[in-house]
Amino acid sequence: MAEKLHNDSFVYSTFANKNVIFSNSTNIQIIKQNFMSQSNLYGIGTPGEKWSALHISQWLSQQTVKRSFNEEVEEKLITIPKGFKKYPYGQLKYEREFQLAAFLPEHTKPELPNILITGGVHGYETSGVQGAIKFLLEEASKYLEKANLYVIPCVSPWGYETINRWNPQAIDPNRSFGNEAAQESKLLKQYIHSMQLEWDMHIDLHETTDTDNSEFRPALAARDGTEHPLWEIPDGFYVVGDTANPQHDFQKAIIDAVAKVTHIAPADENNCIIGAPITQRGVINYELVPLGLCASLTNAPYVSTTEVYPDSPKVDDENCNEAQVAAIVSAIEFVLGIK
Ligand SMILES: [Zn+2]
Numbered sequence: 001m002a003e004k005l006h007n008d009s010f011v012y013s014t015f016a017n018k019n020v021i022f023s024n025s026t027n028i029q030i031i032k033q034n035f036m037s038q039s040n041l042y043g044i045g046t047p048g049e050k051w052s053a054l055h056i057s058q059w060l061s062q063q064t065v066k067r068s069f070n071e072e073v074e075e076k077l078i079t080i081p082k083g084f085k086k087y088p089y090g091q092l093k094y095e096r097e098f099q100l101a102a103f104l105p106e107h108t109k110p111e112l113p114n115i116l117i118t119g120g121v122h123g124y125e126t127s128g129v130q131g132a133i134k135f136l137l138e139e140a141s142k143y144l145e146k147a148n149l150y151v152i153p154c155v156s157p158w159g160y161e162t163i164n165r166w167n168p169q170a171i172d173p174n175r176s177f178g179n180e181a182a183q184e185s186k187l188l189k190q191y192i193h194s195m196q197l198e199w200d201m202h203i204d205l206h207e208t209t210d211t212d213n214s215e216f217r218p219a220l221a222a223r224d225g226t227e228h229p230l231w232e233i234p235d236g237f238y239v240v241g242d243t244a245n246p247q248h249d250f251q252k253a254i255i256d257a258v259a260k261v262t263h264i265a266p267a268d269e270n271n272c273i274i275g276a277p278i279t280q281r282g283v284i285n286y287e288l289v290p291l292g293l294c295a296s297l298t299n300a301p302y303v304s305t306t307e308v309y310p311d312s313p314k315v316d317d318e319n320c321n322e323a324q325v326a327a328i329v330s331a332i333e334f335v336l337g338i339k
Helices: 018-022 026-032 053-061 069-077 126-138 157-162 183-194 210-224 248-258 317-338
Strands: 084-093 097-105 114-119 148-152 201-207 238-242 276-280 283-286 302-308
Touching (some): 053 210, 069 097, 069 157, 097 157, 097 183, 114 126, 114 317, 126 148, 126 201, 126 302, 126 317, 201 317, 238 248, 248 302, 248 317, 302 317
Parallel strands (some): 114 148, 114 201, 201 302, 238 283
Antiparallel strands (some): 084 097, 097 148, 238 302
16 A cells, blocks of 8 residues: 655654744844845845754745655556666655665676666656656666666655755755765765775766746755855756766767757857856766765766756656656667777
């Protein structure tokens, strides 16, 4: 029997109870501030000041369960693809516990390339999770004799259920792979490092959404007591490579494959995508290690982060999932072609 989790009235409040939060004078201070600052527009905290634990609890108390990790993720993977097994690599202990799971071949082979596929580091980015599941169910078995595939469809189940970029401590897991700040990142990192493998490729599945500008960047500015520029959300798919190891041909192979499934994001008038200069069609680079991004998790020579745009009028959910699968398959094929 499926565990029912759809309950919009359910409210998380780990740190303090709401009565304490709303009787605090912080809210009165908020009202007295002028509302010109972006950080103030978010409605929690004081402009120019970082959030306190109380502000984080106030934010957390507003987060509700909007969809079911159990129904939309775990149940789809009850029947594990032939030749694969499920490995529980950790537990998140919040208001309720989440089992974290990796899927890997029953028999890995040391002579084959090791390939990592991660989704849902940002839990709200639906096609990252559903694309990884679709790949696992429909494509992964084809590579059993060619590669050791490690697929982790949903790194941040709490974020998936509450449609959040952050975890309950208001920490971004995809900025926390260089530290121990987020449990989601810490547990994944411990698992990956515990295997002591030489990795050949890692693809991390993400989305860039309209809510990045309407919700998550204003929340970030408020949390840090600073300003974060809003940028134009590009209409289309793009990838993020590593400034320190761009791998132009690898990124191009992904873009060319995804272009057959969905449209690629154009650069803006400054030749940028989300503020970063493009290096070729649909490709920008970030400094993965300094930013603590998930794509810095391994020592793999081939690394890419996908960014699907699910709010485009030209796409639907299935097209977004197909774009993620096309990206995964092309990245694997590129590496297998080299090996
Ligand atoms: Zn993301």
